[in-house]
Amino acid sequence: MKEQQNSKHIVIVGAGFGGIRVVRALSEADVQITLIDKHNYHLFQPLLYQVSTATLGIDDIAYPVRAMIKGQKNVLFRMGEVTNIDFERKSVMLDTAEIDYDYLVLATGGVTNYFGIETVEKNGFGMKTLDESVTIRNHILHQFELASYETDMDKRRALLTFIVVGGGPTGVESAGALSELIYLVMEEEYHNLNFKEVRIVLVEASDKVLASMPEELREVTVETLISKHVEVRLCVQVTDYDGERLILKGGEIIPTRTVIWAAGIKAAPILDKLNIKQDQARRAIVNEYLQLPDHQDVFVIGDSAHFEYNERPLPMIAPVAIQQADVTAKNIKNLIKEKPLEKFAYKDVGSMATIGRNAAVVHMGRIKLKGFFAWLIWSLVHILRLIDFRNRFVVFMKWVWEYVFYDRLVRIITRQ
Amino acid sequence: MKEQQNSKHIVIVGAGFGGIRVVRALSEADVQITLIDKHNYHLFQPLLYQVSTATLGIDDIAYPVRAMIKGQKNVLFRMGEVTNIDFERKSVMLDTAEIDYDYLVLATGGVTNYFGIETVEKNGFGMKTLDESVTIRNHILHQFELASYETDMDKRRALLTFIVVGGGPTGVESAGALSELIYLVMEEEYHNLNFKEVRIVLVEASDKVLASMPEELREVTVETLISKHVEVRLCVQVTDYDGERLILKGGEIIPTRTVIWAAGIKAAPILDKLNIKQDQARRAIVNEYLQLPDHQDVFVIGDSAHFEYNERPLPMIAPVAIQQADVTAKNIKNLIKEKPLEKFAYKDVGSMATIGRNAAVVHMGRIKLKGFFAWLIWSLVHILRLIDFRNRFVVFMKWVWEYVFYDRLVRIITRQ
Known part of the structure; x- marks a missing residue:
C-alpha cells in the first residue's frame, strides 16, 4: 500500500478507443488509474449503423468496461458524467464527486454536429x-x-x-x-x-x-x-x-x-467549459505531444483533439485515437521518470467503407480496392477489431447468417 | 381473388405462443387471417429473466412476427393495440382502424398482477x-x-x-x-x-x-x-x-x-372491457370448446382463458396455450365445414425450473429429476423451443460461453 500511495494518479475520461488503449498501455506502470465514462460500456462506434439497420444487437457492439479491465489491478472504473475540470486544483468534477489527478487524459470523443440547424x-x-x-x-x-x-x-x-x-x-x-x-x-x-x-x-x-x-x-x-x-x-x-x-x-x-x-461530428461539449483553445469542431488545440499548451499535465486524444497532419487536422476516426493513446501512455511514463517526451507522428492507415453485400472500397497508401475483395478486407478488419473473442464470433455468425439467408433478425421495435 | 372473397376471415389477437400456433395450424386452410399484436415481435417469455440478468440480449428471445409468417400466404400482420371488440357487429377496434371478423381468437396473454398493491x-x-x-x-x-x-x-x-x-x-x-x-x-x-x-x-x-x-x-x-x-x-x-x-x-x-x-399474472386488461364472465385473474370463462359461451364465433386461449382441469384452472404457461391453439384451429375448420366441434383435453406436460449452473428440477408424471441431469433437460427443452434456428444457435453459444467463462456479456446499461 505504501508503494501505491507514492504512485501517480492518472485520470482518464472516456472509455472509447482512445481511453481504453491508454488504460491498457499503462497496465504494467507504477500508477493508479481512474477511468471515467458516463456509460458502463465501451462502444464499437464504426458498427453503430448495423444496429440502426437491424443486423446487430446492442451487445454485439457494446462491451462492459469492467469486463475489459477486470484483469488489470491498477485501475478503478467510475461511471459518471464529468461536469467540469479545475486545472489549477487538478481536479475532475463529476455529478457526484470530485476526483484529483496528477495527470489527466481527455478522450471524451465526439457528438453529432448539426452545424446550428x-x-x-x-x-x-x-x-x-x-x-x-x-x-x-x-x-x-x-x-x-x-x-x-x-x-x-x-x-x-x-x-x-x-x-x-x-x-x-x-x-x-x-x-x-x-x-x-x-x-x-x-x-x-x-x-x-x-x-x-x-x-x-x-x-x-x-x-x-x-x-x-x-x-x-x-x-x-x-x-x-x-x-x-x-x-x-x-x-x-x-x-x-x-x-x-x-x-x-x-x-x-x-x-x-x-x-x-x-x-458531421464535433468534440463532446465538456471541452467548451474549459476555457481552452478550440477549433471549429470544438476540438482542443494540442501541442506536438498532445498536451494542452497551457496545462502540460493534461493530454487530449482522439475526437477531442485538434492535431495537424499535412496541414489539415486529423480525421475523427478510431485509428487516430489509438495511435495517440499509445504515445500518450509513453509520455505519461516519461513525465513521471522526468525523461524527454516523444512527439506524436501519425501513421496513415488509409480508409475504407462498405456499401453492402460484396461491395466496399479500400484505400491504403497506393492500394485501391473495390468490390468483393475490398468487402472481404473490410469484414476481416472489423471482425479483428471487435475487442473480445465472443463478440467477434457472434458478430461473424450474424453476418454469415444475413449473407446466406438475406435476413435481419434484430428487427425488434422496442420502446414505443 | 374470387376464392379469397368467399373464404372466412379469421382475426387472431396476440402473437404469443398461442396466437402464432393458430396462424400456423391454419396455413393450409382456405381462410384469410389477420394477426394483430401491439408489438412487431414474438417474445419467448420463459427466458425473460435471462435478459433481466444479462445473459441474453433482446434479439435472442424476440423474433420479428413478419419473419415468422413470411412464407404463409393467407395471413396479414397488423401492428396495433386492440381497444375494444364489438361482438354484435363482429368487429375488432384498434387505435387506428376497425377490422371485421368471421371468427375471432383472443390470445392476448397475461400481465403482471400486483393484487392491488x-x-x-x-x-x-x-x-x-x-x-x-x-x-x-x-x-x-x-x-x-x-x-x-x-x-x-x-x-x-x-x-x-x-x-x-x-x-x-x-x-x-x-x-x-x-x-x-x-x-x-x-x-x-x-x-x-x-x-x-x-x-x-x-x-x-x-x-x-x-x-x-x-x-x-x-x-x-x-x-x-x-x-x-x-x-x-x-x-x-x-x-x-x-x-x-x-x-x-x-x-x-x-x-x-x-x-x-x-x-402473479392476470389476463391482459382488454378482456375487462368486453362484458364477459371472468375469474379472479381476469381470465375469460370459456366452454369445453374454448369458446365464449355467449359468442361461439370467439375463441379464447392461453393466459386469457379460464379452463378447468382436475377442478382447478389450468396454469398460465406456454404448453397450455399451444395445446389450446391446436384444438382451436381444428374447431375453426370444423365450424366452417359445419362439422361437430372437438372438446379441449389437456395433456399435462409437467413442469420444470432451473436454479442455476447444473441445478434444476423437473417433474413430469412420475418422473422427478434434480441437479445436473435436470439442468441438462431444462437447457435442451428451452433451446428446442426457441423458434428459429439462428436464435437457437446464438443462445446456445451464449449459454456455453457463460458456463465456461463465468461471464455475462449483456451487462450494458441503456436508457439512463
Missing part, C-alpha cells in the same frame, strides 16, 4: 450513441408498419422516404445497409406494400462522397449506391426540417418522416 | 415484457455502479439488497440467475465493494416455492437457493413499498431499491 437536431436522428442507433432502428421499422395500412398515398410515400444526410463513410454505409434491409429483407414481408414507393436519398453538401478517397473509388461508390436504388444528391444543402418536410437550399421540399444526420 | 406496482419492477426486462437489467447494473462509490454503509446496503417476490418458477429462476450474476461475475469486477453486503431475498406468501412440484423437489430447490446465498422467506406477505423501504406483513422493514415482482 436546430430543427434538424430536434426532428432528425443523430447516430453517435447506442441509444440513438436503437431509436433509428425502432423508427425505421415503425414507418413500415404505419405505411402497411396507410391508405393516403402521399402520407404513405412520406413514411417510406428515408433521407441520409452526409456522404462520409457513416452516411454511405447507412444508406447501403438501409437499402439492403428494405429491398432484400422487408420487401419479402410486406406483401401489401408497393416497394416502388420507397425512396432512399443520400444528401451531401459538397460535390463528393467519401471525400478522402481517390476519384476512381468515389465513382464506384456512387455507382454501387445507385444500383441499390439509393438516390445520390451531391452539392445539396439541408436548411430546415420540421419532422414532415425536409427543405433543401434552393427551395426543394422532400416530404419525409426520417432524416438521419451523418453530416 | 399500488405502491409496488409504481415502485417495483414487473417482468412480463421485453422493456420491463431491459429496465430490470439496467437498474440492477446501475445499483452496483452507485454502490461502488457510496460511502454511507446503510445506503450502500440498500443499493445492494435485491428482493424477488414470488416463489413460482419465474421468481426462483430470477433469484438463482441474479445470485450467479452477482457472485460469479460481478464480484470479480468491483474490487472496492464488499460482497458480504449484498442480500438477495426471495419472498413467498405461501409456505412453498414451486407449489406444483413434489415436496422432494421443492426441498432441493430451497437448499440450492440457500447455497447460492439467496435468503428464502416463506409465509411472508408484502404490504407496501415506497421505492426505498419494503414493508412486510407484521411490520418488518427491508431497505432496498430493487423489488422484482414475480408473484
Whole structure:
C-alpha cells in the first residue's frame, strides 16, 4: 500500500478507443488509474449503423468496461458524467464527486454536429450513441408498419422516404445497409406494400462522397449506391426540417418522416467549459505531444483533439485515437521518470467503407480496392477489431447468417 | 381473388405462443387471417429473466412476427393495440382502424398482477415484457455502479439488497440467475465493494416455492437457493413499498431499491372491457370448446382463458396455450365445414425450473429429476423451443460461453 500511495494518479475520461488503449498501455506502470465514462460500456462506434439497420444487437457492439479491465489491478472504473475540470486544483468534477489527478487524459470523443440547424437536431436522428442507433432502428421499422395500412398515398410515400444526410463513410454505409434491409429483407414481408414507393436519398453538401478517397473509388461508390436504388444528391444543402418536410437550399421540399444526420461530428461539449483553445469542431488545440499548451499535465486524444497532419487536422476516426493513446501512455511514463517526451507522428492507415453485400472500397497508401475483395478486407478488419473473442464470433455468425439467408433478425421495435 | 372473397376471415389477437400456433395450424386452410399484436415481435417469455440478468440480449428471445409468417400466404400482420371488440357487429377496434371478423381468437396473454398493491406496482419492477426486462437489467447494473462509490454503509446496503417476490418458477429462476450474476461475475469486477453486503431475498406468501412440484423437489430447490446465498422467506406477505423501504406483513422493514415482482399474472386488461364472465385473474370463462359461451364465433386461449382441469384452472404457461391453439384451429375448420366441434383435453406436460449452473428440477408424471441431469433437460427443452434456428444457435453459444467463462456479456446499461 505504501508503494501505491507514492504512485501517480492518472485520470482518464472516456472509455472509447482512445481511453481504453491508454488504460491498457499503462497496465504494467507504477500508477493508479481512474477511468471515467458516463456509460458502463465501451462502444464499437464504426458498427453503430448495423444496429440502426437491424443486423446487430446492442451487445454485439457494446462491451462492459469492467469486463475489459477486470484483469488489470491498477485501475478503478467510475461511471459518471464529468461536469467540469479545475486545472489549477487538478481536479475532475463529476455529478457526484470530485476526483484529483496528477495527470489527466481527455478522450471524451465526439457528438453529432448539426452545424446550428436546430430543427434538424430536434426532428432528425443523430447516430453517435447506442441509444440513438436503437431509436433509428425502432423508427425505421415503425414507418413500415404505419405505411402497411396507410391508405393516403402521399402520407404513405412520406413514411417510406428515408433521407441520409452526409456522404462520409457513416452516411454511405447507412444508406447501403438501409437499402439492403428494405429491398432484400422487408420487401419479402410486406406483401401489401408497393416497394416502388420507397425512396432512399443520400444528401451531401459538397460535390463528393467519401471525400478522402481517390476519384476512381468515389465513382464506384456512387455507382454501387445507385444500383441499390439509393438516390445520390451531391452539392445539396439541408436548411430546415420540421419532422414532415425536409427543405433543401434552393427551395426543394422532400416530404419525409426520417432524416438521419451523418453530416458531421464535433468534440463532446465538456471541452467548451474549459476555457481552452478550440477549433471549429470544438476540438482542443494540442501541442506536438498532445498536451494542452497551457496545462502540460493534461493530454487530449482522439475526437477531442485538434492535431495537424499535412496541414489539415486529423480525421475523427478510431485509428487516430489509438495511435495517440499509445504515445500518450509513453509520455505519461516519461513525465513521471522526468525523461524527454516523444512527439506524436501519425501513421496513415488509409480508409475504407462498405456499401453492402460484396461491395466496399479500400484505400491504403497506393492500394485501391473495390468490390468483393475490398468487402472481404473490410469484414476481416472489423471482425479483428471487435475487442473480445465472443463478440467477434457472434458478430461473424450474424453476418454469415444475413449473407446466406438475406435476413435481419434484430428487427425488434422496442420502446414505443 | 374470387376464392379469397368467399373464404372466412379469421382475426387472431396476440402473437404469443398461442396466437402464432393458430396462424400456423391454419396455413393450409382456405381462410384469410389477420394477426394483430401491439408489438412487431414474438417474445419467448420463459427466458425473460435471462435478459433481466444479462445473459441474453433482446434479439435472442424476440423474433420479428413478419419473419415468422413470411412464407404463409393467407395471413396479414397488423401492428396495433386492440381497444375494444364489438361482438354484435363482429368487429375488432384498434387505435387506428376497425377490422371485421368471421371468427375471432383472443390470445392476448397475461400481465403482471400486483393484487392491488399500488405502491409496488409504481415502485417495483414487473417482468412480463421485453422493456420491463431491459429496465430490470439496467437498474440492477446501475445499483452496483452507485454502490461502488457510496460511502454511507446503510445506503450502500440498500443499493445492494435485491428482493424477488414470488416463489413460482419465474421468481426462483430470477433469484438463482441474479445470485450467479452477482457472485460469479460481478464480484470479480468491483474490487472496492464488499460482497458480504449484498442480500438477495426471495419472498413467498405461501409456505412453498414451486407449489406444483413434489415436496422432494421443492426441498432441493430451497437448499440450492440457500447455497447460492439467496435468503428464502416463506409465509411472508408484502404490504407496501415506497421505492426505498419494503414493508412486510407484521411490520418488518427491508431497505432496498430493487423489488422484482414475480408473484402473479392476470389476463391482459382488454378482456375487462368486453362484458364477459371472468375469474379472479381476469381470465375469460370459456366452454369445453374454448369458446365464449355467449359468442361461439370467439375463441379464447392461453393466459386469457379460464379452463378447468382436475377442478382447478389450468396454469398460465406456454404448453397450455399451444395445446389450446391446436384444438382451436381444428374447431375453426370444423365450424366452417359445419362439422361437430372437438372438446379441449389437456395433456399435462409437467413442469420444470432451473436454479442455476447444473441445478434444476423437473417433474413430469412420475418422473422427478434434480441437479445436473435436470439442468441438462431444462437447457435442451428451452433451446428446442426457441423458434428459429439462428436464435437457437446464438443462445446456445451464449449459454456455453457463460458456463465456461463465468461471464455475462449483456451487462450494458441503456436508457439512463
